[in-house]
Amino acid sequence: MIRFEKVTKTYPGQARAALDQVSVDIEKGEFVFLVGQSGSGKSTFLRLTLREYRATSGRVYVAGKEISRLAGWKVPRLRRQIGTVFQDFRLLQNKTVAENVGFALQVIGKPKSTIDKVVPETLELVGLEGKGDRMPDELSGGEQQRVAIARAFVNRPMILIADEPTGNLDPNTSVGIMKLLDRINRTGTTVLMATHDAGIVDQMRKRVIELEGGKVVRDQARGIYGYQN
Numbered sequence: 001m002i003r004f005e006k007v008t009k010t011y012p013g014q015a016r017a018a019l020d021q022v023s024v025d026i027e028k029g030e031f032v033f034l035v036g037q038s039g040s041g042k043s044t045f046l047r048l049t050l051r052e053y054r055a056t057s058g059r060v061y062v063a064g065k066e067i068s069r070l071a072g073w074k075v076p077r078l079r080r081q082i083g084t085v086f087q088d089f090r091l092l093q094n095k096t097v098a099e100n101v102g103f104a105l106q107v108i109g110k111p112k113s114t115i116d117k118v119v120p121e122t123l124e125l126v127g128l129e130g131k132g133d134r135m136p137d138e139l140s141g142g143e144q145q146r147v148a149i150a151r152a153f154v155n156r157p158m159i160l161i162a163d164e165p166t167g168n169l170d171p172n173t174s175v176g177i178m179k180l181l182d183r184i185n186r187t188g189t190t191v192l193m194a195t196h197d198a199g200i201v202d203q204m205r206k207r208v209i210e211l212e213g214g215k216v217v218r219d220q221a222r223g224i225y226g227y228q229n
């Protein structure tokens, strides 16, 4: 589903590569934690997967396609297959919960009848049934993250990328968010999550890929967080 072949990314003006000859293979349906100290290259890995950047050398494949060579006009189609969730939720504050989730379908041209059916179903899936008419600022942090996950998942992407999704949440709330991501993963969606949350990684026992100075230093099935902050 995601394959990096000797991928190097050097940002303009930087002497050191942010990712250095990284090779990784992630199968459909896997749940993978990406760990490593600040600056180790986690965000760069995620951004290359989304084609926000092109690799300086090497190849990045998503769903069998080599995306570093993808024509620019095909990038939106790629991104539609990848849901994204961030630490800071990134909800549209002037739209209701249902509108935030429905907007993702609206922009890809889905008819209103589909949106009216799928949005409540997805809100129910994330445990927010009945809260569609609320505004984001009327929700707790954990609930706002559930809205963000609903928005990322509403068109059933093949891949869900989560960058520190529990970074702003207390431990109990984080457990709820992880249960939800696990549930989404069980529907067949590949989940790739960058995190500094040792407790969560140790509890979930999923595959752990550790980066250090832009290199993969560990790739462990049913792994633990395993490094000191």
Ligand SMILES: Nc1ncnc2c1ncn2[C@@H]1O[C@H](COP(=O)(O)OP(=O)(O)OP(=O)(O)O)[C@@H](O)[C@H]1O
Binding pocket: 011, 012, 014, 017, 018, 036, 037, 038, 039, 040, 041, 042, 043, 044, 045
């Ligand atoms: N746009 C950019 N321009 C120049 N250098 C960058 C850019 N983005 C990241 N870097 C550098 O690339 C390296 C890897 O950064 P990256 O953001 O991928 O790390 P990270 O593991 O995601 O860190 P964090 O945990 O703090 O989010 C760092 O040395 C960083 O300074």
